[in-house]
Amino acid sequence: MDSFKTVKGFLEKVTENVEFNQKSLFLDALKANNYILELQDILMEKYNFYADRGQKIQRGEIEYITNEIMEDLYNLLCEADYIQYQQVHRQYIKMNDYKEILKISKSHPSIKKFLTYETEIYLKEFTKGKREFEDTFERITRIKDQHKLTKEEHLDLAREVLTKSVEKRKKEFAKKNRYPIMKNQMKYNKLRR
Numbered sequence: 001m002d003s004f005k006t007v008k009g010f011l012e013k014v015t016e017n018v019e020f021n022q023k024s025l026f027l028d029a030l031k032a033n034n035y036i037l038e039l040q041d042i043l044m045e046k047y048n049f050y051a052d053r054g055q056k057i058q059r060g061e062i063e064y065i066t067n068e069i070m071e072d073l074y075n076l077l078c079e080a081d082y083i084q085y086q087q088v089h090r091q092y093i094k095m096n097d098y099k100e101i102l103k104i105s106k107s108h109p110s111i112k113k114f115l116t117y118e119t120e121i122y123l124k125e126f127t128k129g130k131r132e133f134e135d136t137f138e139r140i141t142r143i144k145d146q147h148k149l150t151k152e153e154h155l156d157l158a159r160e161v162l163t164k165s166v167e168k169r170k171k172e173f174a175k176k177n178r179y180p181i182m183k184n185q186m187k188y189n190k191l192r193r
Contacts, residue, residue: 001040003122008033010119011101018110022100029101032094036087043083050076078158082151085140089147091126092137098126 011030015023050073056062062069102123105115142157143149149157 001037003125004033004037004040006116006119007122007126008037010114010116013114014105014111017114018108020104020108020111022104025097025104026101029094029097032090032097036090039083039087043080046076046079074159074162075155077162078155081158081162082154085146085154088137088140092133095127095130095133098123102127 008030011026011033015026015030053062053069057065102120105111105120105123142161146154146157
């Protein structure tokens with residue numbers, strides 16, 4: 001997220017110190033950038049809470065993994081899915097804006113003085129690989145117009161997908177480990193012959 005923080009600093013300096021025709025483009029990008037960073041803060045806060053809980057379980061401070069703990073974990077995974085989808089979607093729809101911002105920044109003398117090498121590199125990164133970005137976005141999109149879902153609808157969709165995935169893994173695990181002692185004994189007997 002350092003790239004977003006660096007670009008945020010650049011956009012803030014430019015919009016606060018320079019008057020120019022395309023200022024709304026920069027303000028719009030700043031708003032999108034801030035949204036991505038806010039979502040990341042929320043995600044990290046949630047992650048840290050569950051990481052702490054996981055350490056307590058490992059240390060034995062929490063003796064049993066309850067249904068409530070599992071439900072909380074499900075909720076975390078669904079919330080993380082929502083947050084990451086929102087971040088990727090926002091970044092994707094702003095790719096052309098970042099390209100235009102870079103172009104303007106290089107040619108406008110009053111803006112160019114705020115454009116550091118690092119910021120330029122990040123802006124270039126934000127604008128390249130559109131096809132790869134589309135592929136990633138396609139992989140994480142589960143239904144058409146998913147970006148139009150409310151948060152609750154997205155969480156329900158994520159829960160449905162997660163539940164199917166867990167059920168599939170449970171079946172695979174059960175099939176593989178149905179009679180593990182007997183399978184191992186048969187392998188042992190074959191080796192003894």
